[in-house]
Amino acid sequence: MARTLSLSSKPKKSASPSKKKGVRPVITKKVTKAPAKTANKAPAKKAAPKKSDVKAVAAKKPAPLSKAPKAAKVTKAVVKPAAPVSKVSKTSTDWSKDPFNAKLKPAEKIGFLREMLRIRRFEQQALKHYNNGAMGGFLHLYIGQESVAVGTASLMNGKDEIITAYRDHGHALAVGMGMDECMAELFGKGTGCSKGKGGSMHFFAPDKHYWGGHGIVGGQAPLGMGLAFALKYKGLKGCAVAFLGDGAVNQGVFSECLNMAALFELPVVFVIENNGYSMGTSLERSSAIRHSLASRAEGFDVDWSLCGGFDLYELRANLGAVMEKARTKFRPHVLEVSTYRYYGHSVADANAKKYRSPEEIERYKTECDPITLWEKQLLKEKVITEAGIEKINAEAKAEAAAAADFAIASPWPSEESIFEDIYHEVDHQTEAGQTGRHFFSE
Amino acid sequence: MPVITYRQALNDAFAEELSRDENVFLMGEEVAQYNGAYKVTEGLWQKFGSKRVIDTPISEAAFLGMGVGAAMMGLRPVVELMFWSFAYVGLDQIINNAGCIRYMSGGLINVPMVIRGPANGGTNVGATHSHTPENFLANTPGLKVVCPATPYDAKGLMISSIRDNDTVCFMENTLLYGDLGEVPDGAYTIPLGVAEVKREGIDVSLIAHGRAVLTSLAAAEILSAEHGIEAEVVDLRSIRPLDEETILNSVAKTHRAVLVDENKPFCGVSSQIAALLAEQAFDELDAPVLRVTALDAPAIYSMPLEKLQLPDAQVVVAKVLSSF
Numbered sequence: 001m002a003r004t005l006s007l008s009s010k011p012k013k014s015a016s017p018s019k020k021k022g023v024r025p026v027i028t029k030k031v032t033k034a035p036a037k038t039a040n041k042a043p044a045k046k047a048a049p050k051k052s053d054v055k056a057v058a059a060k061k062p063a064p065l066s067k068a069p070k071a072a073k074v075t076k077a078v079v080k081p082a083a084p085v086s087k088v089s090k091t092s093t094d095w096s097k098d099p100f101n102a103k104l105k106p107a108e109k110i111g112f113l114r115e116m117l118r119i120r121r122f123e124q125q126a127l128k129h130y131n132n133g134a135m136g137g138f139l140h141l142y143i144g145q146e147s148v149a150v151g152t153a154s155l156m157n158g159k160d161e162i163i164t165a166y167r168d169h170g171h172a173l174a175v176g177m178g179m180d181e182c183m184a185e186l187f188g189k190g191t192g193c194s195k196g197k198g199g200s201m202h203f204f205a206p207d208k209h210y211w212g213g214h215g216i217v218g219g220q221a222p223l224g225m226g227l228a229f230a231l232k233y234k235g236l237k238g239c240a241v242a243f244l245g246d247g248a249v250n251q252g253v254f255s256e257c258l259n260m261a262a263l264f265e266l267p268v269v270f271v272i273e274n275n276g277y278s279m280g281t282s283l284e285r286s287s288a289i290r291h292s293l294a295s296r297a298e299g300f301d302v303d304w305s306l307c308g309g310f311d312l313y314e315l316r317a318n319l320g321a322v323m324e325k326a327r328t329k330f331r332p333h334v335l336e337v338s339t340y341r342y343y344g345h346s347v348a349d350a351n352a353k354k355y356r357s358p359e360e361i362e363r364y365k366t367e368c369d370p371i372t373l374w375e376k377q378l379l380k381e382k383v384i385t386e387a388g389i390e391k392i393n394a395e396a397k398a399e400a401a402a403a404a405d406f407a408i409a410s411p412w413p414s415e416e417s418i419f420e421d422i423y424h425e426v427d428h429q430t431e432a433g434q435t436g437r438h439f440f441s442e
Numbered sequence: 443m444p445v446i447t448y449r450q451a452l453n454d455a456f457a458e459e460l461s462r463d464e465n466v467f468l469m470g471e472e473v474a475q476y477n478g479a480y481k482v483t484e485g486l487w488q489k490f491g492s493k494r495v496i497d498t499p500i501s502e503a504a505f506l507g508m509g510v511g512a513a514m515m516g517l518r519p520v521v522e523l524m525f526w527s528f529a530y531v532g533l534d535q536i537i538n539n540a541g542c543i544r545y546m547s548g549g550l551i552n553v554p555m556v557i558r559g560p561a562n563g564g565t566n567v568g569a570t571h572s573h574t575p576e577n578f579l580a581n582t583p584g585l586k587v588v589c590p591a592t593p594y595d596a597k598g599l600m601i602s603s604i605r606d607n608d609t610v611c612f613m614e615n616t617l618l619y620g621d622l623g624e625v626p627d628g629a630y631t632i633p634l635g636v637a638e639v640k641r642e643g644i645d646v647s648l649i650a651h652g653r654a655v656l657t658s659l660a661a662a663e664i665l666s667a668e669h670g671i672e673a674e675v676v677d678l679r680s681i682r683p684l685d686e687e688t689i690l691n692s693v694a695k696t697h698r699a700v701l702v703d704e705n706k707p708f709c710g711v712s713s714q715i716a717a718l719l720a721e722q723a724f725d726e727l728d729a730p731v732l733r734v735t736a737l738d739a740p741a742i743y744s745m746p747l748e749k750l751q752l753p754d755a756q757v758v759v760a761k762v763l764s765s766f
Contacts (some may be wrong), residue, residue, distance in 0.1 A: 195548035202547065204543075204550050206547075209550070209651050211511070211514060215538070222508050222535060226508040227512075229508055253504055254498070257504050258501055263499065420549065428607075430607075431633070432602070432607075435685075436680060436684055437636015438682070
């Protein structure tokens with residue numbers, strides 16, 4: 001008997017064990033440098049990736065999907081955390097010519113810059129107020145990773161759904177949430193996007209296909225799978241993109257999701273935003289790796305690939321292709337994106353500058369910053385001028401400052417609101433909501 | 443009226459709702475082709491097909507979370523846990539996600555999901571398969587908890603739970619699946635948050651839920667026949683929302699309360715009822731509120747000792763007599 005879930009009318013995959021023709025990224029060189037795995041090595045002394053490592057990563061870069069060599073034996077190798085992919089990119093494909101990028105209009109390219117700058121200025125403004133003590137909670141900054149959220153939002157087709165973890169401000173702004181409501185949420189104000197009930201880690205906008213904003217590492221992964229399940233169940237031509245960090249892949253539920261997404265042939269793309277650090281623990285100290293984090297999908301018959309996240313073109317090309325595959329072929333995919341955060345795990349991360357060197361952070365800022373790279377690209381393409389960039393930047397700063405003013409001027413939520421938004425039936429004063437006692441405090 | 447089993451009553455409820463609303467689907471381990479580990483979903487896969495009745499791998503966290511995600515998008519998953527004890531590997535999905543998303547999103551999202559399965563001891567399967575988590579799931583604002591004792595209640599409460607727009611944790615009992623009772627054909631609902639007086643009495647209120655209701659009814663018959671004590675038996679049916687009015691009315695009538703609960707005593711459901719009576723029925727009470735609960739140890743495997751761990755009618759009778 002065939003497997004039980006049959007949401008699509010297409011024929012079942014053959015149960016034949018024969019390996020399907022390769023779309024796998026394949027390692028062609030063995031990395032000779034041993035990973036620093038010894039526990040006694042002081043993390044603070046960890047140096048930035050050396051040139052030899054960069055080369056090794058270049059060798060492991062996935063070939064374009066269409067040209068992947070046939071299944072070669074995977075050699076045991078190690079990916080260094082968040083390798084500076086910009087260097088790699090110089091020797092590989094010109095992603096601007098990719099079908100997902102070739103037809104972009106200048107206004108769209110400028111729009112991407114605006115969105116990335118808005119995210120950065122929003123978070124810098126938030127950081128200022130966090131450090132002043134005007135807001136509490138955690139503040140997991142996305143600064144350095146903006147290209148990933150903006151690139152993803154730019155690929156959504158109106159039916160696609162996305163979900164992420166607690167580093168969620170970038171995705172929120174990228175899908176179109178307003179700075180005012182987001183900033184007010186950080187301040188815990190009643191005008192916040194979650195009425196001050198969620199905080200930094202819990203931004204949601206279902207009307208914009210954005211399902212959070214989730215605080216527990218990896219806990220959002222099955223929810224993303226559920227979004228994909230619902231799309232398929234309803235017969236909608238969309239996919240779900242579920243983001244998670246490099247630390248979250250070690251949560252058991254992620255492995256369960258890979259298995260189920262493959263079994264049920266769900267249109268879901270798991271995007272691992274690999275910024276190299278699982279809070280304060282580097283990738284190599286937190287994850288046992290043969291090839292990459294994404295390659296764990298191999299054991300579940302889920303397609304996977306790697307891509308650099310610093311170049312918006314590269315991100316769009318790679319993610320665009322796998323989203324389309326998910327939508328049309330109901331094939332799940334794991335895409336591991338190299339990226340980097342300049343700030344700590346959260347602003348409360350007391351060791352933010354101890355588990356990695358200041359030089360490493362500086363190198364990423366100068367060589368891999370996605371906004372700087374995009375600005376250079378657009379200047380090269382003569383899509384924008386320096387003055388044009390400065391204008392957008394100034395507007396983003398002003399918008400962020402105005403959002404903070406809005407948040408500061410906004411009222412706190414009312415005391416009565418503590419008991420609102422818990423039960424749908426109570427909120428809507430239905431018969432069910434008015435039957436029996438729902439809340440047990442006075 | 444047809445007489446059917448508790449198991450069949452649930453099965454009928456699923457069939458009614460699967461037919462009525464295309465957004466309803468069942469999923470869980472062995473629910474489809476195997477016909478359910480306890481045969482509660484028997485025949486539904488043949489009738490409704492693989493889109494609506496879905497076998498999952500043994501991955502509670504993933505399929506509970508998938509249910510939450512699907513429910514956020516407007517589907518109405520009915521997710522079976524082979525045992526509620528297995529929920530413990532997926533509690534993040536139930537408590538943090540199903541239970542908190544509505545609040546954390548400021549009311550933008552709701553999770554109309556039913557999580558169901560047996561939650562009981564007394565079946566000689568040891569501690570890990572004998573948990574009764576109704577107390578700590580009811581401890582999560584945002585979740586609802588239902589524990590039906592009879593076939594009639596099982597069907598009506600299940601249909602209400604599937605139609606409810608919040609997440610309902612529906613706790614059945616393997617020892618009740620074979621119980622017979624009168625159950626009407628067709629769909630009917632029993633509202634959540636409405637207790638039922640299963641037996642009228644004037645001398646003492648036995649307040650219980652789930653199988654403890656049947657234990658209390660048996661005890662009431664003994665008390666009546668052998669001791670001339672007429673016990674009133676209040677079946678809570680739903681734990682959250684809770685029908686406090688029916689509890690208080692009963693105690694106002696009898697002036698005595700013995701709480702019968704297969705939950706553990708520490709912060710169990712009976713603790714909440716005891717607090718309610720202390721706060722709101724103090725002047726009505728002629729005796730201290732007493733409790734008969736599961737013994738406060740992990741469920742023991744050995745059969746004769748396991749029988750001692752759960753309330754039985756004789757223990758309830760003895761406790762009632764001690765109150766006079």
